[in-house]
Amino acid sequence: MDNRAPAEVGxxxxxxxxxxxxxxxxxxxxxxxxxxxxxxxxxxxxxxHAKTHKSARIAALQVENGAIGVSCQKVSxxxxxxxxGIRDILITNQIVGARKLSRLCALALQARIAVCVDDAHNxxxxxxxxxxxxxxxxxxxxIDVGANRCGVPPDAAALDLARxxxxxxxxxxxxxxxxxxxxxxxxxxxARKAQIEAVVSRVRQVRDLIQDSGMACPVxxxxxxxxxxxxxxxxxxxxxxxxxxxxxxxxxxxxELPAPEQRLxxxxxxxxxxxxxxxxxxxxxxxxxxxxxxxxxxxxxxVHQVPGAHYIRASDEHGVLRLDEAAQxxxxxxxxxxxxxxxxxxxxxxxxxxxxxDQRVDALWxxxxxxxxx
Amino acid sequence: MDNRAPAEVGxxxxxxxxxxxxxxxxxxxxxxxxxxxxxxxxxxxxxxHAKTHKSARIAALQVENGAIGVSCQKVSxxxxxxxxGIRDILITNQIVGARKLSRLCALALQARIAVCVDDAHNxxxxxxxxxxxxxxxxxxxxIDVGANRCGVPPDAAALDLARxxxxxxxxxxxxxxxxxxxxxxxxxxxARKAQIEAVVSRVRQVRDLIQDSGMACPVxxxxxxxxxxxxxxxxxxxxxxxxxxxxxxxxxxxxELPAPEQRLxxxxxxxxxxxxxxxxxxxxxxxxxxxxxxxxxxxxxxVHQVPGAHYIRASDEHGVLRLDEAAQxxxxxxxxxxxxxxxxxxxxxxxxxxxxxDQRVDALWxxxxxxxxx
Numbered sequence: 001m002d003n004r005a006p007a008e009v010g011x012x013x014x015x016x017x018x019x020x021x022x023x024x025x026x027x028x029x030x031x032x033x034x035x036x037x038x039x040x041x042x043x044x045x046x047x048x049h050a051k052t053h054k055s056a057r058i059a060a061l062q063v064e065n066g067a068i069g070v071s072c073q074k075v076s077x078x079x080x081x082x083x084x085g086i087r088d089i090l091i092t093n094q095i096v097g098a099r100k101l102s103r104l105c106a107l108a109l110q111a112r113i114a115v116c117v118d119d120a121h122n123x124x125x126x127x128x129x130x131x132x133x134x135x136x137x138x139x140x141x142x143i144d145v146g147a148n149r150c151g152v153p154p155d156a157a158a159l160d161l162a163r164x165x166x167x168x169x170x171x172x173x174x175x176x177x178x179x180x181x182x183x184x185x186x187x188x189x190x191a192r193k194a195q196i197e198a199v200v201s202r203v204r205q206v207r208d209l210i211q212d213s214g215m216a217c218p219v220x221x222x223x224x225x226x227x228x229x230x231x232x233x234x235x236x237x238x239x240x241x242x243x244x245x246x247x248x249x250x251x252x253x254x255x256e257l258p259a260p261e262q263r264l265x266x267x268x269x270x271x272x273x274x275x276x277x278x279x280x281x282x283x284x285x286x287x288x289x290x291x292x293x294x295x296x297x298x299x300x301x302x303v304h305q306v307p308g309a310h311y312i313r314a315s316d317e318h319g320v321l322r323l324d325e326a327a328q329x330x331x332x333x334x335x336x337x338x339x340x341x342x343x344x345x346x347x348x349x350x351x352x353x354x355x356x357x358d359q360r361v362d363a364l365w366x367x368x369x370x371x372x373x374x
Numbered sequence: 375m376d377n378r379a380p381a382e383v384g385x386x387x388x389x390x391x392x393x394x395x396x397x398x399x400x401x402x403x404x405x406x407x408x409x410x411x412x413x414x415x416x417x418x419x420x421x422x423h424a425k426t427h428k429s430a431r432i433a434a435l436q437v438e439n440g441a442i443g444v445s446c447q448k449v450s451x452x453x454x455x456x457x458x459g460i461r462d463i464l465i466t467n468q469i470v471g472a473r474k475l476s477r478l479c480a481l482a483l484q485a486r487i488a489v490c491v492d493d494a495h496n497x498x499x500x501x502x503x504x505x506x507x508x509x510x511x512x513x514x515x516x517i518d519v520g521a522n523r524c525g526v527p528p529d530a531a532a533l534d535l536a537r538x539x540x541x542x543x544x545x546x547x548x549x550x551x552x553x554x555x556x557x558x559x560x561x562x563x564x565a566r567k568a569q570i571e572a573v574v575s576r577v578r579q580v581r582d583l584i585q586d587s588g589m590a591c592p593v594x595x596x597x598x599x600x601x602x603x604x605x606x607x608x609x610x611x612x613x614x615x616x617x618x619x620x621x622x623x624x625x626x627x628x629x630e631l632p633a634p635e636q637r638l639x640x641x642x643x644x645x646x647x648x649x650x651x652x653x654x655x656x657x658x659x660x661x662x663x664x665x666x667x668x669x670x671x672x673x674x675x676x677v678h679q680v681p682g683a684h685y686i687r688a689s690d691e692h693g694v695l696r697l698d699e700a701a702q703x704x705x706x707x708x709x710x711x712x713x714x715x716x717x718x719x720x721x722x723x724x725x726x727x728x729x730x731x732d733q734r735v736d737a738l739w740x741x742x743x744x745x746x747x748x
Contacts, residue, residue, distance in 0.1 A: 004450075006748050017473050017748040051690050073691040074662075076378075093691060096651040096662075096707050099391050118654055119706055149694055150652040150660050181689060277470040278492055278524040286524050288448070288470075291671055291719045293746040297688070314671070315555060316425050316718050317447040317467065320523055332493055333470050344690050345665045349722070349746055372667040372723055374380050374391040 005352040005364045013359045018275040018335060019293035021350040023247075023365075025357045027269035031246050034265055035228075036066040039240070044232045047071050047090055047221065049243030052344050054369035055353065056084020058246065069112070071221075071241045075100050076373030082111045084368065090140070090221060091115045092177060092241060094150055096122060100374060101129035105137065114138030116177045118152050123164050123171065130170025139165045140221060142177040143206055145199040149181070154202040159209050166215060175219030176210075178203045179241065184226030185298075189256045196230040204236050225252050225266070249343040251298040271304060271337035272346065273354075274319065279332045285321040287336060290314045294338060295345030301338035306330070311338060379726040379738045387733045392649040392709060393667035395724040397621075397739075399731045401643035405620050408639055409602075410440040413614070418606045421445050421464055421595065423617030426718050428743035429727065430458020432620065443486070445595075445615045449474050450747030456485045458742065464514070464595060465489045466551060466615060468524055470496060474748060475503035479511065488512030490551045492526045497538050497545065504544030513539045514595060516551040517580055519573040523555070528576040533583050540589060549593030550584075552577045553615065558600030559672075563630045570604040578610050599626050599640070623717040625672040645678060645711035646720065647728075648693065653706045659683070661693040661710060668693070668712060669719030675712035680704070685712060 006020035016022070039046055048062050050070040059070045059081055069088025072078040078089045088111065095104050095115055107113050108130065117123050117139055130137050141161045144151030152158050158176070165173040183195035203220055210217045223231035223240035225248075231237045244252055247270035257263075274289035291314050294301050301319070303309040308326030311319050319338075323330060330336075340346035347353075353365040380394035390396070413420055422436050424444040433444045433455055443462025446452040452463050462485065469478050469489055481487050482504065491497050491513055504511050515535045518525030526532050532550070539547040557569035577594055584591040597605035597614035599622075605611045618626055621644035631637075648663035665688050668675050675693070677683040682700030685693050693712075697704060704710075714720035727739040 003745070004747065017471070019746045019748070021746075094651045094660075096649055097391070118652055121706060144654060148658070149689070149692055150654055152654065275470055277468045280492055280518060280524055280526065281522075284522070286468075289746070291669070292722045295665070296671060297665055315523070318523055332495060348666045351745055371377070371725055372393045372395075372663075373378065374393070 003351045005354070007354045007361045007364065009361050009364060011361050013356050013361065014335070016273055016354055016361065018273050019289040020273045020354050021347065021352065022271040022273050022337065023353045023355040024269045024271070025355050025362055027267040028246055031248065031266045031269060032061060032065045035242070035245050038229070038265070039066070039232060042232055044237065045239040047239045047241055048246070049092070049241050050077055050081055050369070052243030052347065053246065054080070054347055054367050055365055056081055056086065056368050057365045059084060059086050068239070071243070074373065075103050075107070077369045078107055078113065079103065080369035082107050086111065088112045089114070092179065092221070094118060094122060094142070101125060102133070105129045105133040105135040108135035108137050109133065112138065114140060114174055116140050116142040117161065117165065118142045118150050120161060120164050123161065123168055127168035127170045135170065137171055138174045139171045140175055140177040140219060141165065143202070145178045145180050145202045146195070147180045147182055151177070154206045156209065158206045159213060162210050162215060173215065175217045175221065175238070176203060176206060177221050179222040179224070181224070184224035185251060185255070187254055187256055189258050192227055192255070193230055196227050196234070200234040200236050207236065226255050244343050247343040249298070250302040250339045250341045268304065268339050270343055270347070271339060272301065274336055274338055276330060276332055276334050276336070279330070282328060283323050285309070285323055285330055287319040287321060288317060289319050289338060290317045292316055293349055294319070294340050295342045295349070297345055298342035301340050304337040304339050306336060309336070377725045379728070381728045381735045381738070383735050383738060385735050387730050387735065388709070390647055390728055390735065392647050393663040394647045394728050395721065395726065396645040396647050396711065397727045397729040398643045398645070399729050399736055401641040402620055405622065405640045405643060406435060406439045409616070409619050412603070412639070413440070413606060416606055418611065419613040421613045421615055422620070423466070423615050424451055424455055424743070426617030426721065427620065428454070428721055428741050429739055430455055430460065430742050431739045433458060433460050442613070445617070448747065449477050449481070451743045452481055452487065453477065454743035456481055460485065462486045463488070466553065466595070468492060468496060468516070475499060476507070479503045479507040479509040482509035482511050483507065486512065488514060488548055490514050490516040491535065491539065492516045492524050494535060494538050497535065497542055501542035501544045509544065511545055512548045513545045514549055514551040514593060515539065517576070519552045519554050519576045521554045521556055525551070528580045530583065532580045533587055536584050536589060547589065549591045549595065549612070550577060550580060551595050553596040553598070555598070558598035559625060559629070560600070561628055561630055563632050566601055566629070567604055570601050570608070574608040574610050581610065600629050618717050621717040623672070624676040624713045624715045642678065642713050644717055644721070645713060646675065648710055648712055650704060650706055650708050650710070653704070656702060657697050659695040659697055659704055661695060662691060663693050663712060664688045664691045666690055667723055668714050669716045669723070671719055672716035675714050678711040678713050680710060683710070
């Protein structure tokens with residue numbers, strides 16, 4: 001397969017071929033430091049989600065900046081992170097099937113691995129797989145705090161499952177997984193705060209239920225870039241899984257901040273560079289980044305710092321831009337930078353980060369864990 | 375990077391790990407033959423779009439079944455096809471930028487290459503690049519037949535550009551590109567027919583204008599899986615670019631057929647195999663194929679042959695299914711097959727086709743041209 005990078009190290013940004021996934025290293029490094037500063041002294045650990053970047057290199061930089069390890073969404077991502085030297089991984093998901101369980105347990109011989117559960121049969125299978133290879137897996141019971149995805153109800157069912165985990169050889173009960181995805185994207189600050197308060201209240205009840213039964217429940221894991229400050233201040237969460245803060249996509253940037261005068265804490269550092277390949281009408285341009293270069297599941301990308309240029313429609317290899325009067329000087333062959341609506345699926349389309357500094361390509365980093373890997 | 379395939383040749387379908395891109399070879403081969411039969415004796419050539427499959431292997435099978443070559447959407451796809459032995463390629467798109475033009479012309483020394491244009495400056499650049507490497511490029515003038523994407527207006531502007539092409543050394547004017555994407559997906563048959571009739575009328579006018587000026591205009595290229603029979607019967611199109619017919623996605627299957635009693639001409643042959651990894655509530659299951667395993671730009675995938683199971687929501691690595699009463703026997707660990715809403719972006723997420731026949735894995739074909747390659 002053709003995994004050629006769209007640039008060479010040392011070339012000017014203007015020479016990078018398109019479409020290309022650009023990483024502004026200065027903005028990215030500021031984002032890394034800002035999250036570390038935010039959590040310093042709070043006692044809250046950062047376990048950033050590697051599904052955002054799928055890069056062992058970026059994971060290592062996060063650990064250098066204070067993260068205790070990373071979150072992953074699947075075994076193949078965790079394998080990539082372990083190969084890259086990460087030694088503490090939580091898979092924030094259920095792992096099902098004999099093949100995957102065996103690979104998961106093999107990883108647990110090389111690194112500290114924890115996984116989420118919401119089913120007693122799955123707990124039994126995890127225990128058998130762990131015992132078979134002599135590994136111990138950390139386990140978080142996932143509770144459904146209102147997202148209606150995975151997880152047991154936030155009641156006695158969670159305690160029952162925690163007891164099952166604790167009673168299973170090869171498994172170590174560590175605590176709770178509680179993630180409310182939709183709340184991360186609630187635009188209005190007060191509504192978002194109210195949602196997270198409801199989440200926290202459910203988590204606290206379940207934690208207390210478990211602790212009152214005499215079991216320890218040391219880890220409460222969850223949180224995302226949209227509401228991490230609320231989760232950090234909750235007094236309940238012990239670690240945060242925010243991932244997108246390093247790149248800051250257009251969707252998260254639409255979240256209202258607590259005070260109108262407040263500045264966005266994180267900067268856009270991830271862009272898709274694209275070329276205008278057709279300029280067929282006064283109010284229209286067509287660029288070479290479509291569905292196969294940029295995710296549109298969370299809305300259309302935003303054209304970075306070009307007032308009046310609006311990305312309105314994507315097909316496989318075309319993006320159609322509506323140009324208001326202010327943008328009508330855009331010419332065929334000009335390059336633009338697009339801020340993805342959602343970073344995670346966008347990164348997953350690319351094989352390389354073209355990392356730049358001062359308008360020069362500084363490094364090419366592979367998207368190591370790209371793909372639908374099992 | 376980890377491009378491991380989710381199965382081994384010879385294993386049972388039930389052993390394929392998930393998520394995986396499955397190709398039902400029997401259905402796929404019937405689709406290949408049906409399109410060939412449909413066009414036999416009509417004088418219309420088939421130039422199927424390789425952006426659908428991104429596989430040199432599949433392109434070769436299409437040529438074996440009567441295609442004159444393939445369509446591509448970008449230079450990197452065309453490079454992959456030439457490496458795989460395809461000798462006649464139309465890039466149904468504008469190619470802009472010195473690097474890409476030089477690669478395009480290098481290809482034209484190895485195969486018959488044509489490209490679309492909608493701008494006189496681009497024509498000049500193409501000519502200079504072709505002359506610089508001693509190649510000749512075929513050129514189609516793209517006209518905008520109502521899709522509001524690329525293309526010059528379907529009037530004297532097209533004749534002007536055709537003359538510019540004909541007057542440029544290194545270029546060979548071949549005819550017109552006329553593709554109306556939205557019409558391919560118009561559900562109601564009569565409305566779709568009316569749209570294509572309007573398209574055909576515009577194309578005929580431009581063709582006549584060019585021919586009346588004394589130039590030959592031998593090629594009229596366009597058409598897709600949603601309306602190919604109308605374009606084939608138009609008396610104007612000389613070649614069809616339909617791509618999805620080999621796989622038949624859920625979106626195209628929603629098109630109404632000319633007569634209610636008519637059977638879908640093409641069968642679903644492409645699926646994403648997925649595992650139920652959580653079964654947290656009576657009416658809900660969660661599968662391991664989300665945004666990174668299946669495209670949702672043309673609607674949610676359809677759960678194949680499981681009445682009452684509806685894929686309603688995708689996140690990175692989760693798909694949430696609503697289960698009506700008929701589907702409530704689905705269990706944790708069971709595997710399902712999803713029919714993608716849109717094949718093209720789905721294939722682009724995967725590295726391998728797991729090609730099966732009679733419930734056994736028959737072959738693993740790489741998605742050679744996967745990625746946002748320049």
